[in-house]
Amino acid sequence: MSAIDTLPPLREVIATHQLSARKSLGQNFLLDLNLTAKIARQAGDLSDCDVLEIGPGPGGLTRGLLAEGARRILAIEKDPRCLPALSEIAEAYPGRLKVINGDALEIDPLAYLTPPIRIAANLPYNVGTELLVRWLTPPDWPPFWQSLTLMFQREVAERIVARPGSKAYGRLAILAQWRAEARIVLSLPPEAFTPPPKVSSAVVHLTALPEPRYPANAAILSRVVAAAFNQRRKMLRAALKGLAPDIEDRLTAAGIAPTERAEQVSLEAFCALARELDR
Ligand code: SAM
Numbered sequence: 001m002s003a004i005d006t007l008p009p010l011r012e013v014i015a016t017h018q019l020s021a022r023k024s025l026g027q028n029f030l031l032d033l034n035l036t037a038k039i040a041r042q043a044g045d046l047s048d049c050d051v052l053e054i055g056p057g058p059g060g061l062t063r064g065l066l067a068e069g070a071r072r073i074l075a076i077e078k079d080p081r082c083l084p085a086l087s088e089i090a091e092a093y094p095g096r097l098k099v100i101n102g103d104a105l106e107i108d109p110l111a112y113l114t115p116p117i118r119i120a121a122n123l124p125y126n127v128g129t130e131l132l133v134r135w136l137t138p139p140d141w142p143p144f145w146q147s148l149t150l151m152f153q154r155e156v157a158e159r160i161v162a163r164p165g166s167k168a169y170g171r172l173a174i175l176a177q178w179r180a181e182a183r184i185v186l187s188l189p190p191e192a193f194t195p196p197p198k199v200s201s202a203v204v205h206l207t208a209l210p211e212p213r214y215p216a217n218a219a220i221l222s223r224v225v226a227a228a229f230n231q232r233r234k235m236l237r238a239a240l241k242g243l244a245p246d247i248e249d250r251l252t253a254a255g256i257a258p259t260e261r262a263e264q265v266s267l268e269a270f271c272a273l274a275r276e277l278d279r
Contacts, residue, residue, distance in 0.1 A: 007092050009033075013058050013085045014194075021195055025079050026124020028193035030060045035192060040064030042185045042205050043120045043149040047071065050113045052145070054104040054121040054131065058085045061122055066093045073097045074112045076104045104131060110144060117144055122151040129156060129172070136175045137218050141211060148180075148206040157184050157202035164266050170229040174267055175222065178213055180206040214271035221274040228262035228270070235259045243277060250276045 008016070010031040021027035030036050039061060043051070047069040056062045056075040059082070065073055066089070073096060075086060080101050090097040100107060105127065119135070121128065128150055135148060152160070155168075160176045161184055162168035176182045186203040190196035224243065231239040237258035240247050248258040254272040256265055 007063065007088060010058055010060050013088075017058070017081065017085050019058055019081055019085065022079070026055075026127070027057060027079070028195060028197045029057050030122060030192065031058075031194050032192070033060060033063060035188075036060040036064035037067060038064075039122075039149070039151070039186065039203055040068040040070075040120065042203055043068070043118055044147055044205075044207075045069075046118065049116045049118045049146070050074065052076075052109050052113060052117060052119045054119070055123045055127070056086055056099070057082055057122075059089045061120065062086065062089055062097065065120055066096060070096070072114075074109055075099045076102060076107055076109065078103050113144075115144065116146050118147045118149070119145050120149040125153045125156055128152055132160075132172070133175060136179060136206075137222055139218055141179055141218075142208050143179075146208055149185075149203060150206075151188075151201055151203050153197075154187065154200040154202045157204045160204050160206075164264060166263075169263055170232070171222075171225045174225045174270055176206060177267055178216070178221065178271065179211075180208050182206045212271075214268050216271040216274035217278050220278050221271060224274050224277065225262075225270055228265070232262050235261060236265070 021029060046065060049071055051065050051070040051073045053062055053065060053073055053075040056077050062073060062075055075097065077099060083099060083101055086099045098112060135143060135145060158168045159170060159172045161182050162173040183205050184202045185205045188201045190200060227243060228236060228239050236251055236256060237248050244250050251258045251273065254269060254276045256269050256273060
């Protein structure tokens with residue numbers, strides 16, 4: 001019998017530990033272990049990796065990641081009510097699961113992890129987006145992680161993989177595709193979760209590129225795309241005028257028409273503009 005078989009079904013875990021879902025913590029749990037195993041498989045070969053899991057909840061995805069062979073998992077969970085359920089999993093997989101009770105936005109996980117490191121999470125989407133942007137914008141590259149496998153609302157997932165010219169194209173697409181390969185690998189209907197959220201979800205897998213597709217300073221590129229897409233309907237010469245007094249000349253030097261709108265500008269051109277503004 002494998003370790004996973006000694007653990008009770010997740011519905012039983014939820015009932016035993018009285019884990020009624022809390023909206024304030026974005027709790028929509030995955031209770032189907034076939035599904036959590038499927039998501040874990042999207043994270044790639046885990047056998048020689050440490051995995052950082054954010055928001056394990058009752059541990060469905062955690063079980064999937066362990067069963068898929070993760071060397072060691074560090075799981076950060078904000079809700080203390082989940083800790084007893086997670087301890088049962090840690091006992092079934094001795095030495096392979098460490099749980100920290102806290103806010104993932106405030107904890108530095110690096111002290112606990114040994115490379116290579118992969119990240120996997122089913123998180124409330126606002127926390128997920130904030131962490132994604134942090135993981136994508138360290139000053140230096142490559143980052144501490146090899147890949148990210150993250151659940152998002154379908155609409156947010158589409159913004160991460162969007163191409164120029166589409167409505168979904170914006171800051172997230174630029175930051176994700178500049179230094180990573182991003183794909184939607186799985187779509188999930190609301191009924192996959194307990195309780196079901198209002199909208200569909202999707203799993204996005206991002207693999208860190210060895211180096212950025214085009215050179216640029218991360219902080220400057222972030223500033224440029226934030227300003228450009230904050231006023232996405234305006235021409236860039238207006239949307240970006242706060243960035244440099246001679247922005248029209250800078251845009252032209254980067255090969256971008258000052259009358260262009262952000263939605264039409266490629267990643268390569270945004271990087272050229274960031275370099276131009278860095279001179
Ligand atoms: N991974 C579990 C699953 O798939 O069933 C739970 C997913 S549920 C959508 C999100 C989880 O993230 C909850 O357990 C919630 O308590 C936790 N969470 C919410 N905000 C958090 C934060 N800032 N840091 C760590 N965990 C957080």
